Amino acid sequence: MSALGIFSQLLALVTALLLAPLLSGWVNQWRHWLQNKSAPGVLQPYRMLHKLFNKESLMAEHASPLYRFAPYVIFSCMLLACAIIPTISTDLPLSPAADAIALVGLFALARVFISLAAMDIGTAFGSLGARREMLVGFLAEPALLMVLFCASMITRSTSLTTIVETLAHRDLMIYPSLLLAGVAFTMVSLAENARVPVDNPDTHLELTMIHEALILEYSARHLALLEWAASLKLFAYSCIGLALFFPWGVAEANAPLTLLMALPVLVFKLAAGGMLLAMIETASAKMRVFRVPEFLGTAFLLAVIGLLVNVLLGVG
Amino acid sequence: MNSFTHPATWVHLDWVLLVVAGWLLIGLLGVAALRRLRLVAIVLFPAGAFLSVLLMAVALSAAFAAPETAVLPLGLPQLPFHLRLDSLSAFFLLLIGAVSAGVSAFAAGYFRHGEGTPPGLICLEYHLFLASIAMLVMADDAYVFMVMWETMALASFFLVMANHRIPEIRQAGYLYMLVAHVGALGILLCFGLLQANTGDYTFANMRAQQLTPFWGSVAFVLAVFGFGAKAGLLPLHAWLPEAHPAAPSPFSALMSGVMLKIALYGILRVSFDLLQTRIWWWGVLLMLVGLATALFGVVFSTVQVEMKRLLAYSSIENIGLMCAGMGLSLLFSAYEMHALSALALTAALYHMISHAFFKSLLFCSTGAVMHATGERSLGRLGGLIRYMPWVAWPTLVGVLACAGLPPFGGFVAEWLLLQSFLFTTGLPSSFLDMLVPVMAALIALIAALSGYTMVKYFGVVFLGQPREEKLSKARDAGAWERLGMMWLVTGCLLLGLLPNQTIALIEPVTRLLVHGGLTQTVNDSGWLLVPVHIDRASYAPAIFLLVVLASFGLSFLLVRRLYHGRLRRVPPWDCGHPWQTARMQDTAEGLGQPIRRIFDSFFRITRQLPTAFDAQPHYQVTLEDPLWYALYLPLARWVQRISDIVGLLQQGRIAVYLMYSFATLVVVLLLVKR
Numbered sequence: 004m005s006a007l008g009i010f011s012q013l014l015a016l017v018t019a020l021l022l023a024p025l026l027s028g029w030v031n032q033w034r035h036w037l038q039n040k041s042a043p044g045v046l047q048p049y050r051m052l053h054k055l056f057n058k059e060s061l062m063a064e065h066a067s068p069l070y071r072f073a074p075y076v077i078f079s080c081m082l083l084a085c086a087i088i089p090t091i092s093t094d095l096p097l098s099p100a101a102d103a104i105a106l107v108g109l110f111a112l113a114r115v116f117i118s119l120a121a122m123d124i125g126t127a128f129g130s131l132g133a134r135r136e137m138l139v140g141f142l143a144e145p146a147l148l149m150v151l152f153c154a155s156m157i158t159r160s161t162s163l164t165t166i167v168e169t170l171a172h173r174d175l176m177i178y179p180s181l182l183l184a185g186v187a188f189t190m191v192s193l194a195e196n197a198r199v200p201v202d203n204p205d206t207h208l209e210l211t212m213i214h215e216a217l218i219l220e221y222s223a224r225h226l227a228l229l230e231w232a233a234s235l236k237l238f239a240y241s242c243i244g245l246a247l248f249f250p251w252g253v254a255e256a257n258a259p260l261t262l263l264m265a266l267p268v269l270v271f272k273l274a275a276g277g278m279l280l281a282m283i284e285t286a287s288a289k290m291r292v293f294r295v296p297e298f299l300g301t302a303f304l305l306a307v308i309g310l311l312v313n314v315l316l317g318v319g
Numbered sequence: 320m321n322s323f324t325h326p327a328t329w330v331h332l333d334w335v336l337l338v339v340a341g342w343l344l345i346g347l348l349g350v351a352a353l354r355r356l357r358l359v360a361i362v363l364f365p366a367g368a369f370l371s372v373l374l375m376a377v378a379l380s381a382a383f384a385a386p387e388t389a390v391l392p393l394g395l396p397q398l399p400f401h402l403r404l405d406s407l408s409a410f411f412l413l414l415i416g417a418v419s420a421g422v423s424a425f426a427a428g429y430f431r432h433g434e435g436t437p438p439g440l441i442c443l444e445y446h447l448f449l450a451s452i453a454m455l456v457m458a459d460d461a462y463v464f465m466v467m468w469e470t471m472a473l474a475s476f477f478l479v480m481a482n483h484r485i486p487e488i489r490q491a492g493y494l495y496m497l498v499a500h501v502g503a504l505g506i507l508l509c510f511g512l513l514q515a516n517t518g519d520y521t522f523a524n525m526r527a528q529q530l531t532p533f534w535g536s537v538a539f540v541l542a543v544f545g546f547g548a549k550a551g552l553l554p555l556h557a558w559l560p561e562a563h564p565a566a567p568s569p570f571s572a573l574m575s576g577v578m579l580k581i582a583l584y585g586i587l588r589v590s591f592d593l594l595q596t597r598i599w600w601w602g603v604l605l606m607l608v609g610l611a612t613a614l615f616g617v618v619f620s621t622v623q624v625e626m627k628r629l630l631a632y633s634s635i636e637n638i639g640l641m642c643a644g645m646g647l648s649l650l651f652s653a654y655e656m657h658a659l660s661a662l663a664l665t666a667a668l669y670h671m672i673s674h675a676f677f678k679s680l681l682f683c684s685t686g687a688v689m690h691a692t693g694e695r696s697l698g699r700l701g702g703l704i705r706y707m708p709w710v711a712w713p714t715l716v717g718v719l720a721c722a723g724l725p726p727f728g729g730f731v732a733e734w735l736l737l738q739s740f741l742f743t744t745g746l747p748s749s750f751l752d753m754l755v756p757v758m759a760a761l762i763a764l765i766a767a768l769s770g771y772t773m774v775k776y777f778g779v780v781f782l783g784q785p786r787e788e789k790l791s792k793a794r795d796a797g798a799w800e801r802l803g804m805m806w807l808v809t810g811c812l813l814l815g816l817l818p819n820q821t822i823a824l825i826e827p828v829t830r831l832l833v834h835g836g837l838t839q840t841v842n843d844s845g846w847l848l849v850p851v852h853i854d855r856a857s858y859a860p861a862i863f864l865l866v867v868l869a870s871f872g873l874s875f876l877l878v879r880r881l882y883h884g885r886l887r888r889v890p891p892w893d894c895g896h897p898w899q900t901a902r903m904q905d906t907a908e909g910l911g912q913p914i915r916r917i918f919d920s921f922f923r924i925t926r927q928l929p930t931a932f933d934a935q936p937h938y939q940v941t942l943e944d945p946l947w948y949a950l951y952l953p954l955a956r957w958v959q960r961i962s963d964i965v966g967l968l969q970q971g972r973i974a975v976y977l978m979y980s981f982a983t984l985v986v987v988l989l990l991v992k993r
Contacts, residue, residue: 056878056881056882057882057883059883059885059886059887060885060886060887061886061887061889061892062886062887062888062889063888063889063890063891063892064888064889064890064891065702065705065784065891066888067704067705067782069704069715069782072871075871075874075875076867076871078870078871078874079866079867079868079870079871079874080867082870082874083863083866083867083870086866097862097866099847099853099857099859100847100857100858100859100862100863100866101725101858101859101863102856102857102858104733104734104737104738104856104858105725105730105734105858105863108723108724108725108730108734109725111722111723111724111767111770112719112724112725114770115719115722115724115770115773115774118774118778119774119777119778119782122774122778122779122782122783122904122905123704123782123783124783124891124893125701125702125782125783125784125891125899125901125904126891126893126896126899126903126904127893127896127899127903127904127905128893128894129893129904130778130783130904130905130909130910131905133774133778133905134905134909134910134912134913135913137770137771137774137775138771138913140767140770140771141764141767141768141770141771142767144763144766144767144770145760145763145764145766145767148737148760148763149760149763152741152756152759152760155741156741156756159742159855160854160855160856161738161741161855161856162853162854162855162856162857165854165855219892219893219894220891220892220893224878224882228874228878293913293916296913296917303760303764306760307757307760310756310757310760311753311756311757314752314753314756315753
C-alpha cells in the first residue's frame, strides 16, 4: 500500500462526494433545457443539501431505530461503492476488499435497508414503494451482475481494477459481448437510478413513484443523506459504465503523473454521459410498473446472451 | 482402537461417544421427569447445550487429526457397529454441535406447559435425534448407518407430531413419514449395490469395490433419490413445507439447520467417498436438480403468507444451491480438475454451515414471535421491532445473512459459488463450458429473489404498524431464548467476517474428497479471501465492514458537528393522507403479488372473483404446488388402485387362507421336483 495509493484513494472518495451532486444537477440542467423549461442551475443539489441539513428533522412517533440508522447505512454503502470503483485511478488500497460481486452485494444491501426503512413507518405508500423497489431490484441486480460478468469473462477477473486495467490496454476492437452488455447496462442503470422509463425522479404522483415513495417520510438531515446517497449511486453507476466501456484515461500505479490528467478526463466523460442520460430520459416515456419486469428481463437476457457470445467466440 | 481405560488416552472418537451417551442420559432423565417442565427447561436442555459445545470443541480438534476408527460391540451378534471419524464426519459434527448448542439453549426457554407432548418426552425425542445424527455421521458400515438414519427419522417424526391434536399436523407428520420411508428404500438399495455381492456392508469394503459405470450410475441416482427425499430436492420436496411449520420451533430450526445437511452428507459420502468412479453427467444431473429446486423454492417462498412455510421454502432454495455447488464439484472432479472442484465444494460446504446458523436463527425467531403473539400468519403480525427488540435485531442479522448480503456468511458462500461457476473454461466439452456460466446467471437471479423474500419476511413481521390490537402486548424473549439466538447471531457474524479461518476448517474435507484445497492461496493473503489469485478475485469482509462502519460513524458525527441533531416526533405524514390505519399497509399477499404475476406459470392458481352484484364482494386466490397435482395425487391414486387389487386376496375366512397356503405348497413342491 503506497502513499500514492492512499492519496489516490482519498482523492477518489472526495471526488465522488463532491462531484456526485454536481452530476445530478448537470443531468437535471440538461433535461430542463431539452424539454424547453428553465433550469434551476447546476448547483441546485448543493443548495438543497445545505437547506435540508439545516432543517429540524421530523420523524414519525413510532419510527424504530432501524429507520433512524438506515440513511447512514445507505450513505456509507454508496460511499464504499464509489471508493472501490476505479474512477480516476486503479491504484486503490480498498479495491481488493470488494470485487464486482461484492459491489453488487453492496448495492443490494443498500436497497434492502431502504426498503426496510420504508416499511418501518407502516404507511400505505412506504410499503408500496418497498415492494416496487424490491421488484425492480431483484431483476436489475442479476442483470448488473451479468453485465459485470461479461467483462470478467474477457479479463478473467472479477476485480474491478484488473478489469479496467486489462480493458484499457487491449487492442482497440469491438467485443460483441461488451456491446450487448452495454445495452443491458444502460437499461439497468436507468432502472436502478429511478430514471424515466422506469421511474420519474420529479414525480410525486402517488401511483407512479418508486424511489420517492420510499423516502416519503424522511425529512431534513436524513433526507439529505438519502438524496446524497442517490446521487452517489448515479455517480457510481456512471463510473461503472465508464470503467467497463470507456476505460481509457484512468491513472495506474506505475504512472503517477497520469493522475493529474485523470480528473479532467473523468469530468469530461461524466459530462458527456450526463448529457446522454438526459437525452434518453427526454426521448422516452414512463412505462407502467408491470412493464418494468419485461424491460429488465430484456436487459437480463441481453447480458446473458452477451455472456454466451463471449463463450462461443472464445474471446479472452 | 479406542480404549476406555483412562481419559488421558481418549481419542476424539471416545469424546464424541461420551457426548452421545450424555445426550441419551439426558433424554432418559427427561422421561423420568416427564411433566416437570422447570427441571427439563432449567437443567436438562442447558446440559444438552453444554454437551453440544463440547462436541463442537472435539470436532474442531478432530477436523485436522488423522481418521480414527472403532468397533462397538453393539447391535446384532455378527454385526457390530463400525465407526470412523474422518474430516468429513468432523465437519458435520462441528455443524451439529455448533448449531444445536444455540438451539438447545433457545429450547430451554421455549417449551411451555400444555402444548401437546409433555416436556420430558420432547426432551427424550430431541436428544435422541441429536445422538442419532452424531452417530450417523460417524457410521462406517451400512448397518449402523441405516439404524441411525431410521432413529433420526423416527425421533424427528415424533417431534413433528408434538402437537398431534391438530389434524393438519397429523397429516404433515404422515406425509413426512411416508417420504422418509420411500427415501430410506432408495438408500438401502444404493448400499446393496455398493457392496457388489460381497455380503460385506462395511464402508471400507464399498470403497474397495470397482463398480461398472452402469451400476455405479444406478447407485448414484438411488443415492440422490434417497437422500434427496430427506433434503427436499425437487420433486420430493412436498413434505418439507408441511413438516417444518408443524414441528415446535426449536425443532424446525434443527430440521432445517441440521437434518437437511445430514441428507447432503449422505450424498457427499456416497458419491465422493464410497463410489470410486465419477462420471461427468452425475455432476450435471445434481447441478440441474439443485438449480431447479433452488428456483422453485425461492419463487414459492416469496408468495407464502405463513412465517414458517416461507422459511421452509427458503430452505428448499438453499439446499438447491448447495446441491448445485456439489454437482459442479463432481463435474470438475470427473475431469480431474482438482483445484476448481475444491473451490465448488468449498462453496457448498460454506453454504451448509452458514445456512445452518442463519436458518436456525430465523426459525428460533418465529418461535419467539409465535409464543409472544400466538400468531403464525404474516397477515396478523407487524411492528414487533418496537415490542420485541431482542428478537427483532438478531432476526435482522439472520435475514441479511439469508438474503446473501455482505458482510455475512451467506454472501461468502454465494461469492465462492459464483466464482466457481464463472471461470470454468477448460472443460473438455464446449457445451458444458457454455452451460455452466449460464447457471451463474440463474444463481444470481435466485440470490436476488431471496433478498425479496427476506425483505418481505422481516418487513411484514417486525416493521410497520401492528396489524392486530394484541400485538402491542407482545412480550420479548426470555433469557435462555436470547442466549440461544445470540449464540447463533455470533455464528452468522463470525462466518461472515472470518472466511479464511472457516475455509481452513473446510480444507481437510475437500482434500479428502476431491484431493484439492484452497488453503495455500488463502493462507498467504491475511484478511483477504483470495480463492485463486489476487488479480482474479478477492474479498475482505472485515475491511468491508470496517469501512462501512467508519463512514457510518464519521457521517453521523460530521452531520451532528457541522449542523445539529434536532429531532421532533410527529404523526406520520404519508403524503398528507389522514386516518392511516394498519390495514392500509401492504399485506404479505400484496408483497407476493408481483412475483405471482411474473412467475405465474410456477403456480397452480385458483381465483374466486366477486361479481358486480355481490353485497359483500370477496376475492380469494389460492396458490398451490402444481407438482402436488401432477405427481403426488396421481401416484397416490395408483397406489390405492393396486392395493385394492391386492386387497381382493384378503377374504377374512380361515379356510381361504388355508387354501392359499396349500396352493403355495403345491407350487413350491412342483418347483422343487423339477
